[in-house]
Amino acid sequence: MQVESALFFESIEQIYLRVFRALKPRTAPPEVRVEFRKYANANSRIRLEDGTLTVVISDVLRDAPAPIQEALASILISKLFRRQPDGNSLARYRRYLNRPEVRRHLHTVQQTRGRKLVLDPAGSTYDLCQLFEDLNFAYFYGLMARPRLGWSRRPSRTILGHYDPSHHTIVLSRLLDSPHAPERVVKYVLFHEMLHLRFPTEHRGARRCVHTREFKLAEKQFEGFEEVQRELKRFLSARTVAC
Numbered sequence: 001m002q003v004e005s006a007l008f009f010e011s012i013e014q015i016y017l018r019v020f021r022a023l024k025p026r027t028a029p030p031e032v033r034v035e036f037r038k039y040a041n042a043n044s045r046i047r048l049e050d051g052t053l054t055v056v057i058s059d060v061l062r063d064a065p066a067p068i069q070e071a072l073a074s075i076l077i078s079k080l081f082r083r084q085p086d087g088n089s090l091a092r093y094r095r096y097l098n099r100p101e102v103r104r105h106l107h108t109v110q111q112t113r114g115r116k117l118v119l120d121p122a123g124s125t126y127d128l129c130q131l132f133e134d135l136n137f138a139y140f141y142g143l144m145a146r147p148r149l150g151w152s153r154r155p156s157r158t159i160l161g162h163y164d165p166s167h168h169t170i171v172l173s174r175l176l177d178s179p180h181a182p183e184r185v186v187k188y189v190l191f192h193e194m195l196h197l198r199f200p201t202e203h204r205g206a207r208r209c210v211h212t213r214e215f216k217l218a219e220k221q222f223e224g225f226e227e228v229q230r231e232l233k234r235f236l237s238a239r240t241v242a243c
């Protein structure tokens, strides 16, 4: 076990005070309050007001060792004074967040604490569970395990559907939960997202959706593929006029 002995008996408040003094030697040292709070991520906040430095840190970092707390202190206090945090602290903190056990912890916390971002799969016009089972039967031999399904809170026109791996959820834009949206169009969008489950792409960034050659081939198996593309375009342009 490697312990930087100078840090060993230091409280987290003392760490912040020491880092503060080193960065702002001519400023009167503040009173320091550090609080751990249950966040759905590793975010931290800092504020200096009336001689009190208040730091709120995600409880995911509660057990982080002193050198990591010090690195975070240095980053947060630098940001407070609009300075560039030093590279060593940034690298050390990022390495910590990238440790497999820390990532796993964050992932679990995100799943259990994340705000419910999707609405019930049974919409006012379409039930995503029903559509999923139809598609599962027609194209996947009924073998695809059903992920969570839900309608988006906002009726997005730009993102009609996406698969969120951290919540194992397919989300369809609420724009499609409408009698104006042909069932085939809704099914096609859902089918597309199901193919993302069938052909997972890993480590390509959270938001990008990657369509490999096999993905595109599989997508063309959708009954009336060409036609449904046109229907989708018509639906979207009709919506534009209506708005």
Ligand SMILES: [Zn+2]
Residues within 6 Å of the ligand: 192, 196, 209, 210, 211
């Ligand atoms: Zn896609």
